[in-house]
Amino acid sequence: xxxxxxxxxLRQLGEQATEARMNVEIETEGMTLNLGxxxxxxxxxxxxxxxLDGEQVVVAEPVMGYMHRGYExxxxxxxxxxxxxxxxxxxxxxxxxxxxxxILAAEKLMEIEAxxxxxxxxxxxxxxxxxxxVMLGIGDMGVQIGAVTPIFFAFRDREYVLNQIEAVTGGxxxxxxxxxxxxxxxxxxxxxxxxxxAMDKVLEFCDQIETLMYGNEIFQARTRGIxxxxxxxxxxxxxxxxxxxxxxxxxDVRRDNMPQGLVYDQVDWKVWTHPDGDCYSRMWVxxxxxxxxxxxVQQLLKQIPAGPVMAKVPRIIKVPAGEAFVExxxxxxxxxxxxxxxxxxxxxxxxxxxxxxxxxxxxPWLLKGVFVPDIIAILGSLYFILGDxxx
Amino acid sequence: MSDVETVEEEVAVEVDHEREAMLAEIxxxxxxxxxxxxxxxxxxxxxxxxxxAWVTTxxxxxxxxxxxxxxxxSAIDWMPSPxxxxxxxxxxxxxxxxxxxxxxxxxxTIETGYAGGDxxxxxxxxxxxxxxxxxxxxxxxxxxxxxSVPTWIPVYPGANWHERELMEMFGIAVTGHPNPxxxxxxxxxxxxxxxxxxxxxxxxxxxxxxxxxxxxxxxEDDEESSEAES
Numbered sequence: 081x082x083x084x085x086x087x088x089x090l091r092q093l094g095e096q097a098t099e100a101r102m103n104v105e106i107e108t109e110g111m112t113l114n115l116g117x118x119x120x121x122x123x124x125x126x127x128x129x130x131x132l133d134g135e136q137v138v139v140a141e142p143v144m145g146y147m148h149r150g151y152e153x154x155x156x157x158x159x160x161x162x163x164x165x166x167x168x169x170x171x172x173x174x175x176x177x178x179x180x181x182x183i184l185a186a187e188k189l190m191e192i193e194a195x196x197x198x199x200x201x202x203x204x205x206x207x208x209x210x211x212x213x214v215m216l217g218i219g220d221m222g223v224q225i226g227a228v229t230p231i232f233f234a235f236r237d238r239e240y241v242l243n244q245i246e247a248v249t250g251g252x253x254x255x256x257x258x259x260x261x262x263x264x265x266x267x268x269x270x271x272x273x274x275x276x277x278a279m280d281k282v283l284e285f286c287d288q289i290e291t292l293m294y295g296n297e298i299f300q301a302r303t304r305g306i307x308x309x310x311x312x313x314x315x316x317x318x319x320x321x322x323x324x325x326x327x328x329x330x331x332d333v334r335r336d337n338m339p340q341g342l343v344y345d346q347v348d349w350k351v352w353t354h355p356d357g358d359c360y361s362r363m364w365v366x367x368x369x370x371x372x373x374x375x376x377v378q379q380l381l382k383q384i385p386a387g388p389v390m391a392k393v394p395r396i397i398k399v400p401a402g403e404a405f406v407e408x409x410x411x412x413x414x415x416x417x418x419x420x421x422x423x424x425x426x427x428x429x430x431x432x433x434x435x436x437x438x439x440x441x442x443x444p445w446l447l448k449g450v451f452v453p454d455i456i457a458i459l460g461s462l463y464f465i466l467g468d469x470x471x
Numbered sequence: 472m473s474d475v476e477t478v479e480e481e482v483a484v485e486v487d488h489e490r491e492a493m494l495a496e497i498x499x500x501x502x503x504x505x506x507x508x509x510x511x512x513x514x515x516x517x518x519x520x521x522x523x524a525w526v527t528t529x530x531x532x533x534x535x536x537x538x539x540x541x542x543x544x545s546a547i548d549w550m551p552s553p554x555x556x557x558x559x560x561x562x563x564x565x566x567x568x569x570x571x572x573x574x575x576x577x578x579x580t581i582e583t584g585y586a587g588g589d590x591x592x593x594x595x596x597x598x599x600x601x602x603x604x605x606x607x608x609x610x611x612x613x614x615x616x617x618x619s620v621p622t623w624i625p626v627y628p629g630a631n632w633h634e635r636e637l638m639e640m641f642g643i644a645v646t647g648h649p650n651p652x653x654x655x656x657x658x659x660x661x662x663x664x665x666x667x668x669x670x671x672x673x674x675x676x677x678x679x680x681x682x683x684x685x686x687x688x689x690x691e692d693d694e695e696s697s698e699a700e701s
Contacts, residue, residue: 145655152640153664156552157674188514315601316533317629318541324601331540331601403584405515405597405608407542418597418608420547420584433543433597441632470655 140447147470155430168254171468174213174411179258185406198262213411217463224460237285240278262390303359307458318438321413326362328355333409347379359461436468487512517586529626542597544633552667619644640665
């Protein structure tokens, strides 16, 4: 530190005062707005530093790492069955869906296949995680832009789904139920009928929320034409899932690259897209996603075959040497695990491709030039879970 | 059982025409830049290219061959960890060493995966073609004396954060990156955590309870587990 003389200090203050006066007269000075790390709109600890010119964003820079837990490193010192416990915590609102691609990748390397019943139940649980996750996302979008009721509807009706997940796995949020070669356990008695009823509630929720929120004039004004992601820009940023289908890209891993071990080809469903690419279209596709999810679950429940839920696997699981990448359509987008095995008890390297990481990486591009309230609408419509960004 | 095995063998020797055709298409464009390729029928395609062609490959894949979706960019450290599997904590190891039970030193030979490799570090990336559902994994060797790769940002802007992660986690410089700051780690963090010679501290100071899960249970012998395997 160099000492500044009083005269120098005075001169500097005078200069600043002149500058400030000039700014009032000529233009407003740029301001830095710090959103987060603790901000209700950030679903955790995403921090966005936005440089503003008046009400408009000049530069927005997301800062993350507040929740980085190093799962890729931790997975290297754990055995394959132990990894599912870790990856449950990536996207904590749709936990079961995190386990699926990892287990499928390990099964691919071991060249074993889960029995049909396990494949059906796996797909059902995968879809139920999607429903639970996306329902919350829809309700949350409402609260972001000033409608408080939808979040209560979403929390209330999501509970029907979580109760069913809990009934079969024992955990509402962290099921840890998927195993290499099948599932931990079979379904409890009466579960199928209860789940059908829960899905009816979900479909009812969709109809309610559609008129309550999507038809609302304020909702439309806040979301239509805001935060438009063009197809090619979205793809080159790696934006996936609902966010890219909202930009008119007709690509769903469930239909186009379905990994072995799931049974989406056994049911009748549709991939919804919307050509606009704005906040509204993303939220609209999200709503259809919940409906299709409920329909998939209801159809699958009717055709679950009888039989064992676990294939014969060695008690001590050693995965043969090789590399495998399996991606699935998760609630937040495309999630994949790239597993490198050296024939050991634990994976040699696990690269976790999470959806929100890529979905949010577009924000510096997307937030340029938008108004401050739209930041919240855009973040809400991209819908991310912090654990899915920071891993 | 024998019937099933023969069927599996037939599948294994079957040529995956779709993926071979895709590989031929890519090879036509890239020519000599391809070092090695590997096709796993019914599964995936791996292509190893020279590091100089890292950006050219991205351009060709995105602009000429329609692989418009960036899946991820990352790296692998192929040097096995000098700490072995690290399942036992250092406390346990010190105890067993005191009893005269010296564990074998870990095998440090570098074995690379699909499509081969000559160096310790490899960068790899995956891109998808969303219209046809095709995908390809690209690998490139990074020589030890010059740990750097050119950036993919001009081609795939989404590579930005992936490359920042790559830099801090593996210590591989990405040349031409506009913002080479740390992504996850605090600014003053030293070391590159995803390198195999970066010790996982928690594992080295505390006994690992999870090891119980993979030990044999009493009353279970090798015969039983091999029976379950067949």
